[in-house]
Amino acid sequence: MVALWVGAVALFVIAALFIFWPLWRYGAQKNNISVIDVDARLAENVRLFHEHIAELETHLAAGRIDAEQFAQLKLEQERALLDDEANIRAAQQTRRLNVGVATFAVVAVVAVLSTYVLYRELGSSADVEIRIAQLEKQYLDNRDYQIGKDPDPARTREMISLIEERLEDNPDQLQYWFLLARMYMDVSDFGKATNAYLQVLERDKESAMVMAEAAQAMFLRDGSKINPAAADLVHKALKVEPDNIMALGLAGIEAFGKQNYLEAIKYWGRTVKLTGADSPGGQALVAGIERAAGLFFANGGTQEQLDAARDGRHIAVNVLLASDVKVGPDQLVFVYARAWQGAKMPLAIARFKVSELPKRVVLTESMAMTDSMTLATVDKVELVARVSQDGTATAKAGDWQGSIGPIDSAAAPADLQITIGEQVAP
Incomplete structure (x- = not known):
């Protein structure tokens, strides 16, 4: 928000320089002639003009100049008189410029203050403030997440x-x-x-x-x-x-x-x-x-x-643990279906703890790892149930498992059963 107002002030100062500089410059010239009495100056010029004309008439009468020279010299005096009058009037107008500068300065200040008030009332300064606060919050929250800290509420x-x-x-x-x-x-x-x-x-x-x-x-x-x-x-x-x-x-x-x-x-x-x-x-x-x-x-x-209520293909299987298998109650059990022939990526997978056995597990299309490989993409599947030693889905030596297959994925029997009783060989 501060940057916004700093930028606005900077633009105003630049604009003011373009306007006030010429006024100040001509105002300085005006001060040099501010003491001149305009009327007296004009009267003096007229007097001098008549003196010059009288001299020309004397020269004409004495034969020093002819009528054509007299007319030319008189015209030059008249033009000089008019030029002097124009310069004096211009100086008088420059004197009046003092009032214009002061008026402009007052108008400029009023305009700036009015703009500020109207922007505060009708502008989007509040929106800018919210946006800046939101960006700052996102930055600080992300920094907290990176160091494992909850963001400050x-x-x-x-x-x-x-x-x-x-x-x-x-x-x-x-x-x-x-x-x-x-x-x-x-x-x-x-x-x-x-x-x-x-x-x-x-x-x-x-x-x-x-x-x-x-x-x-x-x-x-x-x-x-x-x-x-x-x-x-x-x-x-x-x-x-x-x-x-x-x-x-x-x-x-x-x-x-x-x-x-x-x-x-x-x-x-x-x-x-x-x-x-x-x-x-x-x-x-x-x-x-x-x-x-x-x-x-x-x-x-x-x-x-x-x-009948389930959407898509599904296979239900009862999973049991053989009595001679020694595993901990918190070890994970993975039950999955995979293609009987082809890629071994699970088409549907579920997991739970050993303590929940025996358990009836229903594998559905929604349990697929990818949309391109589900129970609906193959006709025959193999069902595998395995107790993991390290909590990962990949089979390793020492894991206990059981499997059955091939099973028709479109019409699987309702009484399927897997007993976990075989140990994966090294």
Whole structure:
């Protein structure tokens, strides 16, 4: 902000020099003739003119000059008289310039002050200040992240204060309401974040992103509960943008809360397909899907109903641990499907701890590592279940595993089972 005003002042000084320099220069010349009595000067010139004419007439009468010479000399005297009068009038006008300079100086000062006041009232100085503060906050936050430190929330609160002040003057600035909502989310003020998001929706009623974020703010404000208003926003967002990840996750939470476990599995399965099963959010959703499936079965649901509700191909397998296998309860188990012939990259993969065995695992298209290699891209697969010694997905000597195959990926039996009981050779 300081740089803006310094630049403005510098431009004003340059402009003033272009105008005041000529005025000052001619004003200095004016001071040299300010004591001249214009009328007396003119009268003296006229007197001298008549004296010269009288002398010429005397010379003409004495025959020293002829009539033609007399006329020429008289004309020259008349021209000299007119030139002197013009110079005296110009000097008189220069004297009056003093008033013009003073007036201009006053007008210039008034113009500068008026410009400053009008810019403060009607200009974008507040927007410039917010932008500068935002850039500084981003720089400092990124620096904190690089050294493993959480950003100072005081910066966010300072931004909130600046935006709130700006919105008091201009409450229809949609981008500031949206930015304010996210700032409130950053400081966990979910009530004010909700209100800010609703202000955005009053001005942009068709934004799926804003609907989903507003529903999330309501969800957090209400203690991780989906109220009717939030649910309405979620379903409106999905109508506008069916692949909105945030809305899909919230829709699954709503369905789960209503004990509609098949719907929850459907929404969360779609989310995992979009985000990937290996992402942090994807892993949590896979666990949620498994929990929803367990509750579905506990409430009398059947595997056929669950399979019918899933999107795309899926393979369910029961994973057991042989009694003579000695592994720790916190070791990771990887269960995956890979092509029976061809590349060995997993087409679908799940992981969990040994302590959860025995466990029924459902591998789906959404659990693929890439969109180009899923259960739908091959006809025959091999299922592998392995206990990792070092927590990585790559098989190493000493790991325990089991496998079955080939399995028809389009019509896998419902009673598949893998027993982990073979140790990977060195």
